[in-house]
Amino acid sequence: MSAPRQNWQSKLGFILAASGSAIGLGNIVFFSSNAYQYGGGAFYVPYFVALFVLGMPIMMVEFGIGTLTQKSFPMALSRLAGRRGEFVGWWSIGSALFITMYYIAILGWALGMMIGAFGSLFEPGVSAPFAPFAEPTPEPNATVYFFNLISTWNPLVYIIIIWLVNLFILRQGTHTIEKAVRIFVPLMWLFMVILAIRGLTLPGGFDGVMYLFTPAMDGIKEPTVWKGAFSQMFFSLSLGLGTMTAYASYLPKDADQVNNSMLVSFLNCSFEFLAGLAIFSLLFVFALNPAGTTLSLSFFVIPQGINELSAVPWIVRLFGFLFYLLVVLAGITSSISLIEAPASALIDKFRISRRRALALIAIPCVVGSCLFALPQIIDPGLSGDGTLGLTLLDITDHWVFNYSLLTVGFLEVLMIGWVFGAGKLRAALNENAHIKLGGWFEVLIRYLLPVILLVVIVTSLMQEWPLYGSTYDMPGYGWLTIFIPVFWLAFTLLFALYITRAKTKEA
Ligand code: PHE
Numbered sequence: 001m002s003a004p005r006q007n008w009q010s011k012l013g014f015i016l017a018a019s020g021s022a023i024g025l026g027n028i029v030f031f032s033s034n035a036y037q038y039g040g041g042a043f044y045v046p047y048f049v050a051l052f053v054l055g056m057p058i059m060m061v062e063f064g065i066g067t068l069t070q071k072s073f074p075m076a077l078s079r080l081a082g083r084r085g086e087f088v089g090w091w092s093i094g095s096a097l098f099i100t101m102y103y104i105a106i107l108g109w110a111l112g113m114m115i116g117a118f119g120s121l122f123e124p125g126v127s128a129p130f131a132p133f134a135e136p137t138p139e140p141n142a143t144v145y146f147f148n149l150i151s152t153w154n155p156l157v158y159i160i161i162i163w164l165v166n167l168f169i170l171r172q173g174t175h176t177i178e179k180a181v182r183i184f185v186p187l188m189w190l191f192m193v194i195l196a197i198r199g200l201t202l203p204g205g206f207d208g209v210m211y212l213f214t215p216a217m218d219g220i221k222e223p224t225v226w227k228g229a230f231s232q233m234f235f236s237l238s239l240g241l242g243t244m245t246a247y248a249s250y251l252p253k254d255a256d257q258v259n260n261s262m263l264v265s266f267l268n269c270s271f272e273f274l275a276g277l278a279i280f281s282l283l284f285v286f287a288l289n290p291a292g293t294t295l296s297l298s299f300f301v302i303p304q305g306i307n308e309l310s311a312v313p314w315i316v317r318l319f320g321f322l323f324y325l326l327v328v329l330a331g332i333t334s335s336i337s338l339i340e341a342p343a344s345a346l347i348d349k350f351r352i353s354r355r356r357a358l359a360l361i362a363i364p365c366v367v368g369s370c371l372f373a374l375p376q377i378i379d380p381g382l383s384g385d386g387t388l389g390l391t392l393l394d395i396t397d398h399w400v401f402n403y404s405l406l407t408v409g410f411l412e413v414l415m416i417g418w419v420f421g422a423g424k425l426r427a428a429l430n431e432n433a434h435i436k437l438g439g440w441f442e443v444l445i446r447y448l449l450p451v452i453l454l455v456v457i458v459t460s461l462m463q464e465w466p467l468y469g470s471t472y473d474m475p476g477y478g479w480l481t482i483f484i485p486v487f488w489l490a491f492t493l494l495f496a497l498y499i500t501r502a503k504t505k506e507a
Contacts, residue, residue, distance in 0.1 A: 005070055006173045008250050013178040015263060017337070018238075018247050020181045022268035023188065024334030025106060026236040028327055030401075031272050032279040033297040038228045040211045040280075042219030046229035053452070055233045056265050057444055058409055060437070061416055062239060063257040064429045066248025072344040073242030075504075076249070081415040087500045088411045089242060093342045094492030095404040096241040097361070100338040101368035102393045104166070106295065107331040108159035108373060112149045113299065114324035115158075121145045122307055122320040142303035150387050155373040162332070163366050167358055169336050170343065174250050177336060184329045189271070191326040196274045198309065198319070199281030208284030212276050227460040230453075231402045237268055238334065240405035240412070242341035249344070258433035282306070295390070298327065339365075351505040372396075378477055392480065399485045403457065404492075410453040417446035 008014040035043045062073075069076040074089025081088075113121065121142060149155065169180045199205050219225040234240050248257065279297075282288070282305035306320045339361060346357040374389035416425055422445040430436045 006175065006250055007252070008174050009178055011251075011255075013174070013181070014247065014251055014255075015260065015267075016181040016185045017174075017177055017333075018244065018260070018264045019267040020185045020330075020333030021238045021243055021247065021337035022236060022264055022334075023185075023271045024238075024330050025103065025327065026232070026334070027268065027272040028275045028279075028330060029106070029295065029298045031232060031236065032276060034228050034232050035212060035276065036280075036283075036297070038222075038225045039216065039219050041214040041216040042225060043229060044213070044215045045217065045220055046226050047233065050229045050233035051265065051269060053444070054230060054409070054449065055237045055239070056261055057441065057449070058234075058239050058413070059237055059244060059261040059265060060258055060429060060441075061412065061425065061445065062244040063248040063255075063261055064425055065416070066245040067251050067253055067255050067257055068425075068428050070249050070253070071245075072249055072348045073245040073341060074345050074499075075348040076245055077412070077415055078504075081419040083500060085415045085419065087496050088408065088415055089345070090496035090499045091411075091492055092240060092242050092404070092408040093345050094495040095400055095408070095488075096243070096338055096341050097365060098368075098396060098400050098404075098488060098492070099241065100335060100342075100361075101365050102372045102396055103331070103335055103338060104162050104365075104369045105155070105159055105372035105389070105393060107162045107328060107335060108155045108369070109146075109150060109295075109299065110324050110327040110331065111158040111162060112155055113146065113303070114321060114328060116145060116149065117317055117320035117324060121303065122313075122316045142307070143300040145303075146299045147387075150373065150390060151375045151377055153375055155375075156370050159369045159373055160366065162328075162335070163362060163369065165332060166336050166339055167362060169332070170339060170358060171354070173340075173354060177340070180336070181333055184333050188326055188329045188333070191322050191329075192271060192274050192278065195278040195319070195323065195326070196281075199278040199285075202281060202285045202309075204285045205281030208280035208282070209277055211284065212280040223456065223459040224463060227402065227406075227456050230456055231406055234405040234409060235401060236272060237265060238337060240408040241338065242345060243337040246341045246344040247337060254432045256432050256434060258429055258435055258437060262435075295394075349499065349502070349504055388477070391477065392484065395481055395484045396488065399488055402460070404488075406453055406457050410450060410457065413445050413449045413453070417442075417450065422446050 008017070035047075038046075065076040065080060066072075069079045071079060074086050074093060077085030077089040079085075169176055200209070238244055248255070248260075279302060282302065286305045286308050288301050288304055302323065303320060306323060307316060309319055310316050339358070342361050343354065343357040346352060346360060347354060352360075372389045372393040374387065374392070376388040378388050378391060416422060422442040425445070426437050426441050
């Protein structure tokens with residue numbers, strides 16, 4: 001006989017866990033660099049449209065199907081939309097595994113930087129110019145520090161530590177997750193508030209904020225800005241990978257998921273807003289240019305800003321340490337949810353123990369995370385990405401981050417809108433909701449969202465072809481730009497097919 005389904009101890013526990021899942025690297029690392037890349041204020045209009053039209057409603061869907069069926073994502077879709085639904089669910093779980101692998105690799109590097117904050121990483125007064133790795137400057141410098149770090153095998157140890165912490169937190173499911181998020185989530189808010197206050201009180205800090213938050217209309221015509229804002233919103237709200245449904249399935253059936261979705265989205269976007277304040281003020285005051293890959297911002301541009309914060313070494317080190325501690329805490333409350341999605345799905349489908357499910361996930365994924373940290377230098381000129389691991393990560397992120405989440409979102413609204421019926425979901429949500437959803441919800445799920453998502457996916461894919469790949473300079477490894485997307489698609493689709501066809505073990 002299998003154990004009864006676990007439950008959150010309290011509504012607060014659920015909100016902390018779900019908002020902890022949402023708030024993560026996406027809010028700190030990806031948001032700022034996407035916002036910068038897509039033109040600061042120009043990003044804002046698509047971003048807000050994405051929040052209200054896409055993010056909140058899809059969160060209502062994902063929360064809603066979790067409480068309605070009391071099942072994780074693939075099994076919930078299976079119950080509501082049959083085999084095709086289940087296939088979509090497992091496909092998204094396959095992508096969640098990829099994201100988990102590189103998400104944890106990034107956290108491993110952040111842990112390395114956090115430890116480095118005690119050493120030479122933060123030397124006050126050193127203005128760190130962007131020095132190519134091939135000619136390291138004699139002075140300590142965050143860029144050189146980071147590349148020295150990732151070109152050694154040390155990150156593998158950090159990655160394993162992060163994996164162990166994740167598994168430890170997940171060992172008893174909601175019970176242990178709740179204990180961790182009660183400590184981690186308030187702490188990360190506190191640290192972010194401290195950093196934002198510090199940034200804003202710097203002379204000139206406000207200009208960065210103006211750059212980021214003055215809406216500009218010129219981005220509206222660009223499909224890539226929309227794709228950027230949509231994928232950012234999906235990733236930031238933890239949608240399209242089954243995590244929110246898994247978490248919601250541990251709530252009682254009468255939970256108000258309209259309210260919960262608004263609350264979690266609001267918490268997530270407020271945190272993102274604070275992170276924007278903190279980071280953009282630093283960038284402007286010290287005239288730093290966050291160009292380069294997504295990760296360059298957090299791993300060497302922000303440290304340069306932190307270097308300048310004070311002439312007193314221990315204050316600089318403290319801020320540096322706080323920043324990376326914040327990244328690690330926020331990241332762990334997200335990575336546990338990334339692992340919980342496949343774990344709960346496997347438990348629901350095959351009725352295996354939690355331990356076994358976690359082992360099945362962790363063994364291959366630890367290997368994957370380590371691949372993303374391979375230190376071999378393939379681009380000494382640094383016009384591309386430097387090490388093999390970082391390049392693999394960058395290419396994987398490009399495809400999975402941008403396309404998998406949006407595609408799952410597209411298929412998910414088709415399944416719920418057309419196969420299950422948007423009306424039925426709306427009725428189920430409204431049964432326990434204080435604020436009732438109107439008929440617009442059905443129009444959105446059935447017509448508007450599938451069309452918008454399809455247009456965004458297709459137009460940005462079309463822009464991709466002539467250019468993609470030419471941005472990487474990596475002699476001998478050019479084939480990776482084709483191999484990785486093909487491998488990801490083949491793996492996730494076959495995985496989904498295989499598991500969907502396997503027999504579901506009934507309780
Ligand atoms: N939302 C998390 C972040 O912003 C990442 C994440 C995505 C976590 C999807 C779980 C599922 O970092």
